[in-house]
Amino acid sequence: MFKLIKYELRSTFLTIIGICITVIIANLFLMTKKAAWGGNVLVGLSMCLIIGSIIVIFISSLKIMSKYLHGEEGYLLFTLPQSGMSILTSRLITALIQISIVFFVSILMFNLIIPEEIDLSFLKDIKARELLFSIIIYIWSVISSLTFIYFCMVIGKVALKGKKLGKIGSFVIFIIISLAMSWLAFKITTVFPQTLDFGGSSIANNFKTANSSFSIYGGVLNVNIAQTILDIITFVGFFTATSYLIDKKLDLS
Amino acid sequence: MDNILKSEGICKSYLNKKALRGVDLAIMPGKIVGLLGPNGSGKTTFLKIAAGILHESSGEILIDGQKPGVYTKSIVSYLPDNEYLLKWMKVKDAVKYFKDFYSDFDEIKAAEMLKFMSLDENSPVKSLSKGMKEKLKLTLVLSRKAKLYILDEPLGGVDPTAREKILNAIVNNFSENSSMLITTHLVNDIERIFDDVAFISDGEIVLQGNAEELRLSKKKSIDELYREVFQ
Numbered sequence: 001m002f003k004l005i006k007y008e009l010r011s012t013f014l015t016i017i018g019i020c021i022t023v024i025i026a027n028l029f030l031m032t033k034k035a036a037w038g039g040n041v042l043v044g045l046s047m048c049l050i051i052g053s054i055i056v057i058f059i060s061s062l063k064i065m066s067k068y069l070h071g072e073e074g075y076l077l078f079t080l081p082q083s084g085m086s087i088l089t090s091r092l093i094t095a096l097i098q099i100s101i102v103f104f105v106s107i108l109m110f111n112l113i114i115p116e117e118i119d120l121s122f123l124k125d126i127k128a129r130e131l132l133f134s135i136i137i138y139i140w141s142v143i144s145s146l147t148f149i150y151f152c153m154v155i156g157k158v159a160l161k162g163k164k165l166g167k168i169g170s171f172v173i174f175i176i177i178s179l180a181m182s183w184l185a186f187k188i189t190t191v192f193p194q195t196l197d198f199g200g201s202s203i204a205n206n207f208k209t210a211n212s213s214f215s216i217y218g219g220v221l222n223v224n225i226a227q228t229i230l231d232i233i234t235f236v237g238f239f240t241a242t243s244y245l246i247d248k249k250l251d252l253s
Numbered sequence: 254m255d256n257i258l259k260s261e262g263i264c265k266s267y268l269n270k271k272a273l274r275g276v277d278l279a280i281m282p283g284k285i286v287g288l289l290g291p292n293g294s295g296k297t298t299f300l301k302i303a304a305g306i307l308h309e310s311s312g313e314i315l316i317d318g319q320k321p322g323v324y325t326k327s328i329v330s331y332l333p334d335n336e337y338l339l340k341w342m343k344v345k346d347a348v349k350y351f352k353d354f355y356s357d358f359d360e361i362k363a364a365e366m367l368k369f370m371s372l373d374e375n376s377p378v379k380s381l382s383k384g385m386k387e388k389l390k391l392t393l394v395l396s397r398k399a400k401l402y403i404l405d406e407p408l409g410g411v412d413p414t415a416r417e418k419i420l421n422a423i424v425n426n427f428s429e430n431s432s433m434l435i436t437t438h439l440v441n442d443i444e445r446i447f448d449d450v451a452f453i454s455d456g457e458i459v460l461q462g463n464a465e466e467l468r469l470s471k472k473k474s475i476d477e478l479y480r481e482v483f484q
Contacts, residue, residue: 003353011339075337078306080354081327161267252306
């Protein structure tokens with residue numbers, strides 16, 4: 001599996017470097033306009049760069065999977081003596097590494113754009129527990145969302161054999177499942193609003209977390225218990241189903 | 254001796270088309286088998302099923318006694334009829350890739366074959382001509398000590414000189430402990446290496462047997478027989 005990760009990273013090396021260099025150059029350009037445009041505009045544009053670069057690298061991760069499923073590269077990958085689970089896990093880890101590199105560079109440049117001199121004193125204020133919680137949420141968000149999208153891509157390919165039909169089908173499946181899951185999450189958090197506060201390690205009723213199972217506000221680290229369980233179950237379901245489909249049902253065209 | 258490949262009643266259907274209609278085929282160890290048929294006859298579909306990248310609609314295929322999966326992929330060396338090597342690779346990267354993933358890959362043999370094929374290991378894969386790419390793919394596939402080699406149109410799109418070189422590479426690097434399944438419609442070029450042949454038409458095996466026995470019984474070369482069957 002680690003060999004797969006190594007080759008996947010090598011395949012996308014230039015893309016990652018390209019995005020990072022673009023982000024750095026764009027932020028350096030913004031720094032030269034600090035006097036003319038003002039701090040707020042710079043912050044806004046730098047945030048746009050963060051969002052833009054993450055969207056680009058995220059889409060790049062999806063395109064790689066799409067190439068494996070619909071393109072000739074799949075013949076190399078899927079004839080390797082590797083299980084569907086190994087292939088999927090390596091794809092997820094690679095995507096996480098790629099996105100993290102771009103995210104780190106973007107955030108770093110964002111933090112450097114405003115102050116007159118580099119000030120890293122804010123690091124002292126970060127609490128270990130909040131940092132750990134944020135990292136877990138970040139990793140979970142990337143892995144779970146990619147697993148869900150990969151599932152939609154693979155099931156679209158399995159159910160609809162044609163290249164175009166498969167891609168459109170995957171998108172339709174993605175929309176339908178997304179809507180169904182949002183509805184289910186809303187219902188569950190309404191019925192079971194209890195949250196777990198990692199800040200104080202206590203369970204409390206909290207009616208403000210209907211849209212997300214995780215939240216950090218006012219220094220309190222809350223997770224909605226019911227929705228978190230649902231998220232974990234759906235993640236395991238999507239991961240297992242995708243691995244199974246790759247092993248037993250996927251037909252390359 | 255057990256068959257290295259055994260298929261029984263393999264059918265493959267797409268939405269409105271039947272690509273295979275009950276293919277029965279058995280390959281004994283040490284044999285080179287030609288699966289011969291015109292375009293669209295189902296040759297590639299059958300090979301993909303054996304390689305584990307396509308799944309049969311019905312029937313059963315066993316490679317070394319097991320259904321296609323991780324194990325069979327470790328003992329099958331498959332040459333697809335497309336450009337599946339990654340675009341960023343140089344020849345040496347492709348060799349390294351195979352070495353990393355296949356425990357039966359023989360790096361020394363690969364180096365010898367690269368030399369035999371006049372391939373520079375520093376050449377980028379995307380800069381190679383079609384014939385050179387075919388030679389590289391064949392080098393990678395034949396450098397494995399696999400139990401079963403599956404070659405899909407190994408002579409497709411290459412000039413006659415390159416064909417001869419590729420055929421020599423196949424013959425020289427074939428081990429008696431292995432088996433080989435080759436599809437082609439360039440029968441005349443390749444028939445000399447076949448032990449057994451199977452003619453496939455419209456997803457069905459219409460004639461199969463030992464190549465020499467067929468030549469004697471029909472008093473025709475396999476190429477002439479092919480033309481007669483698919484006229």
